[in-house]
Amino acid sequence: MPMNAQYRGPIEMPEVIPVFPLPGALLLPRGQMPLNIFEPRYLAMIDDALRDGHRLIGMIQPDPAQAGSTDKPALYAVGCVGRITQLAESGDGRYLIELTGVARFRIVEELHVATLYRQCRVTFAPFADDFVARKGEDKVDREALLGALRAFLSANDLKADWDGIEKAPNEALVNALSMMSPYGTAEKQALLEAPDLKTRAEILVAITEIELAKKNTEGEPQLQ
Incomplete structure (x- = not known):
């Protein structure tokens, strides 16, 4: 805005x-x-x-x-x-x-x-x-970020406005996804304190992958 x-x-x-x-x-x-x-x-x-x-x-x-x-x-x-x-x-x-x-x-x-x-x-x-608006957004791995988003949405049976996502600049996309992420206090603080946009995107992808791995592990049958 x-x-x-x-x-x-x-x-x-x-x-x-x-x-x-x-x-x-x-x-x-x-x-x-x-x-x-x-x-x-x-x-x-x-x-x-x-x-x-x-x-x-x-x-x-x-x-x-x-x-x-x-x-x-x-x-x-x-x-x-x-x-x-x-x-x-x-x-x-x-x-x-x-x-x-x-x-x-x-x-x-x-x-x-x-x-x-x-x-x-x-x-x-x-x-x-x-x-400085949009500083460093050219260094963001957008494909990795979108891949993590797709996996998260699929795992949680959620939908998204992909047309809007595709049109969003990298800074707006990274920051909006970070702010909306359902993660805990420590994870949110790590996203906040990231030194640059590229690192913030990498932290968001890493946290998402960790949470997806936990979800997959919890869903597996336990050995008796």
């Missing part, structure tokens, strides 16, 4: 952003993520993001390997910031929003704030390539 705002590099990004911890939620640059916002702290976060004018929300996963509390789980170091590009009020107190991914960030420190939602000082410098 095109955005009215143009972000040309890390220098144009804020140093402090609100963060929304959500396990299994993967946002990638130029990807779209719909969200149903109903908790008071996150409703306030949306209001503040709109009021402040930046309209940016940092999506990040809780890190289950680190100690934390139920209300304030430990976070992975890397997330992705998105801009609110659609917002609707439900009529029952919820916001229905869509975030469009801008760039990944690394947490420098979490701040002590008065807001109910969490805020972090972050850096975008390690991910300067995220601001």
